[in-house]
Amino acid sequence: MSPRRTGRRPGNPDTRESILAAARAAFAERGFDATPIRAVAAAAAVDPALVHHYFGTKEDLFRAAMAIPIDPAELVPRVLAGGRDEVGERMVRTFLGVWDSPAGTAAVALLRSAVSNQWTARLLREFLTTQILRRVVDRLDLDPAEVPLRGALVATQIAGLAMMRYVIRLEPVASATPDTLAATIGPTVQRYLTGPLDGG
Amino acid sequence: MSPRRTGRRPGNPDTRESILAAARAAFAERGFDATPIRAVAAAAAVDPALVHHYFGTKEDLFRAAMAIPIDPAELVPRVLAGGRDEVGERMVRTFLGVWDSPAGTAAVALLRSAVSNQWTARLLREFLTTQILRRVVDRLDLDPAEVPLRGALVATQIAGLAMMRYVIRLEPVASATPDTLAATIGPTVQRYLTGPLDGG
Structure with a gap:
């Protein structure tokens, strides 16, 4: 770096x-x-x-x-602004907005680096946990005992979306519109954040 | 390699x-x-x-x-054997079974390599599409027009799980039991495969 x-x-x-x-x-x-x-x-x-x-x-x-081009302190409140029931869709749209922008190149480079470098992986883990997920879950009035798992589940889905869209470039996810991805993946993020954890 | x-x-x-x-x-x-x-x-x-x-x-x-330690032709029918409504949970369990085994080291190495190397990324994309996803969706009696998106959505969730559990090692996903992950992530895979794509 x-x-x-x-x-x-x-x-x-x-x-x-x-x-x-x-x-x-x-x-x-x-x-x-x-x-x-x-x-x-x-x-x-x-x-x-x-x-x-x-x-x-x-x-x-x-x-x-970490050369991170976004400010979670500014971005996270925007994700949470629209009401609890749309937070999943809004989070997917917000991530896509960052990644699809010029700043997204740096974000994808960070993901690549985290995969090959243990130190960057630790930094990314710390960043996800303390700067993004904590901010999100703190405001959603969740059972504190469930918060770490909910946050980590969201991270699996968001990281996998980044991976397939920008790194592996698997179609049709690679060129799907933000609307399609928000509609299909948003409900997953929503359930991980506020829904029943076993899907029931 | x-x-x-x-x-x-x-x-x-x-x-x-x-x-x-x-x-x-x-x-x-x-x-x-x-x-x-x-x-x-x-x-x-x-x-x-x-x-x-x-x-x-x-x-x-x-x-x-690709030095892939598993045989999808043998594994995929096992995932699909238990009935259409449990395919999501069973797929998560099957992947965890492979990754948590000694063979999993090679699978994670492949994921790392795909992130840093465009050729491996292409190979992995081909492998996912033609060897795994095609076999799964062919047997689930799905609308052919939806199959590519469904398959790619599954790939986002499964790849993200691998990434967070084995590469970034984000807790509690990194040390969660297969039961916990099957119960929480299985419904996501199930919806991507057989459910309404917009989560409705």
Whole structure:
């Protein structure tokens, strides 16, 4: 993820990159929740205030470290805005909106990277869990004991959709319209989030 | 996928490997249906009878070329044996049975490889379509116009399950029992195969 450099340069670009590298290592190793900004700062040998100055909140730092082109704090409320019974369809549409956009290239690259690289896989897992799924399930008034399974089931369906549409390019999913995919896959996501978990 | 060799050896191992390499190239480029055994034989500069002698049917050659440890011709009827209404659960259980077995390592390696390599992706797509999905949907008495979409939707859910359970290792899906996953994901596969496509 770090840009290729032909020589060492002093100053900000190296500092920024050191912070991002320290953040990637810490988030992958300890997890997002257990990593304070000051631990990232210490690993990068900078002042915590500089980390905040460059990257904002810990969430922002995480997104920057993973080069994630979307902001779940902004996107997730939009998914949940339309009412509890349409959250499945809306989530499928929102993901397709991101992936089908120019930003989607980075998202698919991240998926590829997570498959071949254990560290990226850990980061992606942390990102899914703490930045997306937690935000979604926190607002749906679900049984807390069921939340982890519901979230992970949603992840299986959404990741599989990304995989078949953008990586394996299996037709007709690869070129289906967002309407078709929202209508067919939306109910699955809806059931995983709010329906009976055994399908009954 | 070819074994590493420290030097050239004459005779059968090279011939077998040439046939497998020719088969991988032909199946990826033209697709399984449009590739006759004799085209593979011609590309490998051997007699078609030798291809049959080494590898059996075209299906067997495809599995050997992809190092696929299972035989869909044997597995798929087992999935379909228990009646139309349990096919979703049974498919999830069957996949988990293969993946959780020693043979599963090869299956997960194939998934990883398909993500990073366009040729393997094409081969996997051909394999899913012609060897697994076609066999499943042919026997379920479905509207032929809906079959490709139904099959591809199943593939999104099954591939996403593999991805989250074995590659990203997202909990609790990573260590859930087959019973839990069959009960929760089985109804999704069932709907994609035989239910109303819009979930209604």
